[in-house]
Each structure stands twice: as C-alpha cells, then as structure tokens.
Amino acid sequence: MGEEAKIFTLSEVSEHNQAHDCWIVINGKVYNVTKFLEDHPGGDDVLLSSTGKDATDDFEDVGHSESAREMMEQYYVGEIDPTTIPKKVKYTPPKQPHYNQDKTSEFIIKILQFLVPLAILGLAVGIRIYTKSG
Secondary structure (H helix, E strand, O other): OOOOOOEEOHHHOOEEEOOOOEEEEOOOEEOHHHHHHHOOOOOHHHHOOOOOOOOOHHHHHHHHOHHHHHHHHHHHHEEEEEHHHOOOOOOOOOOOHHHHHHHHHHHOOOOOOOOHHHHHHHHHHHHHHHHOOO
C-alpha cells in the first residue's frame, strides 16, 4: 500500500458529473462511483446530485451501514485537496414546501405594500376629480 494517494482539487472532481463518469467526495476522500450508479439503493440521481461538492453531509444524513462504508473502499481513487472545498454554507434545499410559501407570502406582502398606497392615491385622485366636475 506504499503508493501515494492522488490529490484532486474539487474542480477536477466536479468534471466527473455524468452517469458514465461520476465521482463524489466523502470525508475528504474521492470515489469513482460510476460502476456503482445502477446498484445504488437510493438511485443514481442521488449520487449524480452529490457531484461537484463535499457530499459528506448528504452521506451521513442518510446513515449508511458499515457494509456500505466497506464497499466504498473499492471505488476509492484519491484524496481531495481540502483548500479547494468552499467553506461550509448551510444550504437549505428549495424542495421544502414551507420555504416556498414563506417566499411567496413575502413577495405578496411586498406587492401589497406597493399597490395598496397606490390604490388609495388613485381613489383619492378619482374622488377629487369626480367631486370637482359634479
């Protein structure tokens, strides 16, 4: 095992983001999971969506078994250069419905804050013109 582990940058790993060439980063290690895509119990799209970033959190959140972790070793291709991974930004996926509703209601409130005074102004001007001409 005396050979040096190859060090990859995140941008190098990110280039492997297709079904015929899929690499992911978990716990600082780079894995070529192309051959595993069709066997992955969670489906290949889960692995494909984990390309181009540090997928450690995704991997841990699902809670993989010990045998899954051992199986990963056969797909190991090298280490990731940790300086090429952007600092952790807490990412909230847009799939959560309550998140979208919050955004929608915020948007509606902003529109109303603009439209209501405009409507009142329009009404006032309309009444003024109507009462003057009468």
